[in-house]
Amino acid sequence: MDKIQSLTGMLDLYDDGDMTNTSSRLFEVERVVKDIFLNYKFQEIRTPILEDASLYKRSVGDSSDIVNKEIYSFNDRNDKTIAMRPEGTASVIRSIVEKKLDQENHKLWYMGPMWRYERPQKGRYRQFTQAGIEILGIPEGLPEYEMVSVVCSIINKFKLKNCCIKINHLGTRQNKASFCKALVDFLEPYKKDLNEKDIERLQKNPLRVLDSKNSETQTILKNAPSIKEFIDKASIQMLNSIKNEFSDLCKIEIDFNLVRGLDYYSGFVFEAISSELGAQDSFLGGGRYDQLSTQLGGKDMPSIGMAIGLERLANIVNPTKQNRKLVSFIIAASNLEPKAYKIAHHLRSLNKDVVLDISLSEGSLKSKMRKANKNNADFAIILGEEELKNKSVVIKPLKDELKEQQAVSIDDLYSFYKAL
Ligand code: HAM
Numbered sequence: 467m468d469k470i471q472s473l474t475g476m477l478d479l480y481d482d483g484d485m486t487n488t489s490s491r492l493f494e495v496e497r498v499v500k501d502i503f504l505n506y507k508f509q510e511i512r513t514p515i516l517e518d519a520s521l522y523k524r525s526v527g528d529s530s531d532i533v534n535k536e537i538y539s540f541n542d543r544n545d546k547t548i549a550m551r552p553e554g555t556a557s558v559i560r561s562i563v564e565k566k567l568d569q570e571n572h573k574l575w576y577m578g579p580m581w582r583y584e585r586p587q588k589g590r591y592r593q594f595t596q597a598g599i600e601i602l603g604i605p606e607g608l609p610e611y612e613m614v615s616v617v618c619s620i621i622n623k624f625k626l627k628n629c630c631i632k633i634n635h636l637g638t639r640q641n642k643a644s645f646c647k648a649l650v651d652f653l654e655p656y657k658k659d660l661n662e663k664d665i666e667r668l669q670k671n672p673l674r675v676l677d678s679k680n681s682e683t684q685t686i687l688k689n690a691p692s693i694k695e696f697i698d699k700a701s702i703q704m705l706n707s708i709k710n711e712f713s714d715l716c717k718i719e720i721d722f723n724l725v726r727g728l729d730y731y732s733g734f735v736f737e738a739i740s741s742e743l744g745a746q747d748s749f750l751g752g753g754r755y756d757q758l759s760t761q762l763g764g765k766d767m768p769s770i771g772m773a774i775g776l777e778r779l780a781n782i783v784n785p786t787k788q789n790r791k792l793v794s795f796i797i798a799a800s801n802l803e804p805k806a807y808k809i810a811h812h813l814r815s816l817n818k819d820v821v822l823d824i825s826l827s828e829g830s831l832k833s834k835m836r837k838a839n840k841n842n843a844d845f846a847i848i849l850g851e852e853e854l855k856n857k858s859v860v861i862k863p864l865k866d867e868l869k870e871q872q873a874v875s876i877d878d879l880y881s882f883y884k885a886l
Pocket residue numbers: 552553554555582584589590591592593594595596598599600727728748749750751752753755770771772773774775776777778
């Protein structure tokens with residue numbers, strides 16, 4: 467019989483409790499990122515992971531790699547084509563437009579799994595986790611600063627080294643169109659030197675050629691027109707102002723070649739990259755997408771947002787040791803479990819900073835003690851028949867050899883535990 471295995475590019479993650487693997491780091495990263503979002507007064511939005519597939523054609527765009535070849539989709543029993551979400555922004559706008567909330571301003575955050583049928587490699591998975599924020603209904607200006615401020619908070623909170631925020635401005639719709647035309651005119655004579663992928667990009671979304679990983683294309687592009695010549699002075703001023711304001715917090719670079727892989731962007735765009743990540747070096751990205759609401763049938767709702775790739779962020783944060791105390795509650799005789807569980811329940815409610823691990827399986831006192839030591843517990847609480855008769859327990863320090871174990875009353879155990 468064939469062995470059933472996990473799907474390519476989809477990870478099983480296990481928590482080893484000490485921040486040395488991805489699951490423990492993800493847990494910590496999710497907690498801290500959520501805290502930062504709440505600190506900026508973003509409100510949570512949860513949307514379904516399945517959407518009508520046409521949502522992504524109309525938002526992320528026909529010319530994006532995502533819609534072209536990466537969408538996970540299937541036909542449901544009614545023959546409707548359903549997609550597993552490849553990102554969160556389209557769903558957020560779909561929801562706000564559908565609920566007719568598109569006349570108000572919103573600051574929203576979300577977190578959850580996304581799917582893209584990409585070629586897996588380090589830092590690139592087919593199922594990955596994003597945490598995103600969207601500021602809806604406010605035109606270009608202040609929200610750009612708020613976005614960069616959040617990015618700086620994330621970088622500083624995790625004390626990330628070797629990273630940089632790249633910013634660019636794609637101009638207005640007209641600016642973007644004129645630049646695209648100039649780029650196409652420039653590249654036309656070199657078409658024969660471009661690879662198939664870049665020719666396709668040139669036809670569908672010329673801006674994406676700037677993103678090419680092909681070295682010959684990049685050599686050709688050295689003399690190409692720059693977006694800088696097509697955008698307003700005010701846009702360049704804004705880039706400079708953001709750089710000036712935040713450069714003491716994080717490294718910020720204006721990169722006129724920065725384009726994003728999704729079609730809905732116009733105006734300010736940005737990415738944060740880390741040299742510790744290898745080829746997939748961008749751990750977050752976003753930008754302004756003022757037309758998306760009207761594209762999805764809603765009111766004019768200028769908006770900006772970003773999403774963090776949490777696995778990538780988790781890979782560059784420094785593991786911090788858990789400093790919560792661990793106590794192992796050892797039941798040293800059979801039939802004492804109900805009593806022990808009741809005591810443990812009370813202990814947990816007395817001190818939420820301590821982790822209390824109670825033995826769930828049968829075994830000798832010796833093997834349970836071995837396990838407590840292996841888990842690096844600070845103390846063992848031992849409850850045996852003799853102790854219970856005397857309404858007492860034994861507290862055994864496991865890390866300090868000079869300290870003796872002691873038998874204490876249950877009430878004293880509660881006081882001891884509370885003070886840990
Ligand atoms: P994105 O650049 O496609 O933007 O994705 C954001 C982040 O998700 C990337 O910077 C990366 O860290 C992570 N990511 C993307 N694909 C993968 C993958 N296959 N494996 C692991 N991580 C990945 C968006 O999704 C936009 N919705 C962001 C946005 C929000 N723009 C405006 N609002």
